[in-house]
Amino acid sequence: MASNIPSTTTPLDQIAPTSTDVELAVLPISNERPPSKEDDPFLVAFNPTYDADNPKDWPSSRKWxxxxxxxxxxxxxIMVSTIMAPALGTIARELHMSTAESVMAMSIYLLATAFGPLVIGPLSEVYGRTWVLHVSxxxxxxWNIACGFANTKELLIGARFLAGFGASAIYALSGGVLGDVWRPEQRGKSLGKYLLIPVLGAAVGPIIGGFMAGRTTWRWMFWSTSIFQAVMALVSFSAFHESYEPLILRRRAEKLRKDTGDSRYYTVHERFVQNISIPKLLGRTISRPMRLLIFHPIIQIMSLIEAFFYGLLYIMLSSFSDMWIQHYGVSVELSGLHYLAIALxxxxxxxxxxxxxxxxxxRKAxxxxxxxxTPEDRIPPFASIWRIIPTLGLxxxxxxxxxxxxxxxxxxxxxxxMFGMQIAGMNLSAYVIDAYPEHTSSATAASQFLRSLTAFxxxxxxxxxxxxxxxxWGNTMLAFAGLLIGVPAPLLVWKYGARLRAKAASSW
Structure with a gap:
């Protein structure tokens, strides 16, 4: 047995509280071989061949x-982040906003999505995925409903920020949940299917917003998306299942202790946190994304690449409608339809x-x-070619x-x-999931921080x-910057990624 696991006779009252389903669960960081059922029959762990409770062994229907x-x-x-774009002029006139203030009202939503995952991502590694999704x-x-009723520019900007904070949970949860339920050989398929609908959001938002701006009040942009959100919140209560392994195992251990009356049943994660105070545990957990961003070169490289191209995406999204109206003289409604090119x-x-x-x-396997x-298998040496495509398109x-x-x-x-940006970005997302399997949500939150800042x-x-x-010349300048950032970075990760990961401090 690994030396950092106490004997099974340790009093259970030293373990962190276990009275509710919302509980502390942290992954161990020992580099030694983890204990197994053969080492200790009281260890509660998933069956390595098949376990119905293991999210990776769930039926495909539940995974999907x-x-x-x-x-x-x-x-x-994501649709709510851009739905305002075609109506910025109308909103500015009604709420007496300057051009900069109206753009701020749209962009501040993205500023909130930079800071939200820094808290929400780690909390999903403490309290589980389900609780975080429902609360968010x-x-x-x-707050999205509040945006629809805003009668001052201050209220609109403030409500948009708070709505964005709640919306940011999706960025924190997506990588963690996909890593929970899908095996590495299914990573591309799961990411592709997951992204199929969200990527439409950023482009469909201005389309819907354009027709609403031209035919009804802009407030229906928020009321209609709130109705959809209410439906999805209800669906999530029945269709979304807890996928965080430490919490699932902890519930199993609790049931065994209750049913058998034997307090010796435990999980590795319970024993790891039993002598750590809750304030210290939460402090380490919540600070994890920023520590990853500051001290882990892999996260730094990934964040810089994704941040620049994500910023380019929002340059296009925020200016696309106005370009069609000002340069081609089309109506607000028709300007929104051109966002279909982005979506496709x-x-x-x-x-x-x-x-x-x-x-x-x-093929590599x-x-x-x-x-x-290894995670580097996600980034082949020719991956940089994909970064040339969006710069040429720009x-x-x-x-x-x-x-x-x-x-x-x-x-x-x-x-x-858009084709080149999306296909190149998927490799980086998969790399982060594979490189940080124990703290995927925190690693994703660290990457999202710079992305949302540039989008803002x-x-x-x-x-x-x-x-x-x-x-x-404006786009040419951006394209050359994209080449300087986007082409060498994947090659560096492919060649030196393993060494950088080996030198990095623990993600705990």
Whole structure:
């Protein structure tokens, strides 16, 4: 038995409280071989061959139910981030806002999604995924409704920030839950299916918002999405199952102790936290995402790559509708329809990227039988090629607008850019899940922090950039920056990722 596990005669009253389903559960950090049932018959663990309670052994129907609940919830929360875009002018006039203030009202939602996961992600590794999802559903619903009733700019901006904080739970939970229920060889398929609906949210939002802005009050943007959110909150109570392994095992151990009257049953995680005070435990847990971001080079590299391209995405999303109205003279409703090019590009990238990722992973395993798979298997040496595609699309998009080329050519450029960004980003998401299996939600939250910051900040300077440089040179400048950041970084991770992970401090 590993030396850091106390004997089974340790009094159970030294273990953290176990009276409710919402309980503390932290993964051990010992590098020694973990104990097994053969070492100790009182250890409560999953059966390694098959265990109905193990999320990775769940029936496919339950796995997809959990994944689909997250996907549909993510669609609504991401859609709300952009649904205001076509109506910013209308909202600004009604609430007496300047242009900067109206853009702030939309972007501050994204600022909240930078800070929310830093708290919500770690809490899901303490109290479980289900509790966090249900609480965030209610929180988001309340403040999104408040946005619809806002009669001052201060109330709208404040409610948008608080709604974004609740919405951010989806960023913290998605990676953790997908890592909980899907095995590594299914990572691409699960990510592709999960992303199929949420990636539509950012593009569908302005489409719906455009028609609402032109035909009814902008307030229905928030009321309609609140109705959808209420439905999803009700569905999640029955369709979403707890997937966090430490909490599932802890409940099993509690039942065994109650049914048998034998207090010697325990889980590794209970023994690990038994001598740690709850304040210290929560402090270490909540600070984990920032410690990962500050001290783990892998998270730093991944965050920088994803942050830059996520910022580019929101530059496009925030300026796309206005570009069609100002440069091509189309109506608000028709300007929203062009967001279909964004949606189709992201959908194609997510589906093809998932298939390609799993196929490469299986071929790698077949080529090296008996070798243990590594997270670097998610990033092949030619992955940098995918980063060239969105930069070419960005240049194409900028100069076609500059010279007012036919609208179809502009939409094709946007499709190409979104396709490349999505297919390249999936590899990085899968890498983080595989590299931090014990603390996936915290690692995802660390990566999301910089992504949301750039999504908040980049649109703020977009009008000034395009005003001075024009769409052609403005996008060309962004494209070259994308090449400098996006092409070398995946190669560095592929070549040196294992060494960097080995040198990194524990994620505890």
């Amino acid at each position: 139910a959990v994944t689909d609940v997250l996907s549909a919830t993510g669609f609504n929360r 559903n209610v929180w988001f619903l309340v 590009g992201e959908m194609a990238g997510a589906q093809l990227g998932g298939m390609w990722m799993d196929r490469y992973y299986r 077949a080529r090296h039988p008996g070798r243990e798979a 240049i194409w998009y900028g100069w076609t607008i500059q010279y007012r080329v036919h609208w179809a050519v502009v939409d094709v450029a946007m499709f190409l850019m 900040l980049f649109p703020l300077f977009t009008p000034a950039m395009y005003g001075r440089l024009g769409y052609g």
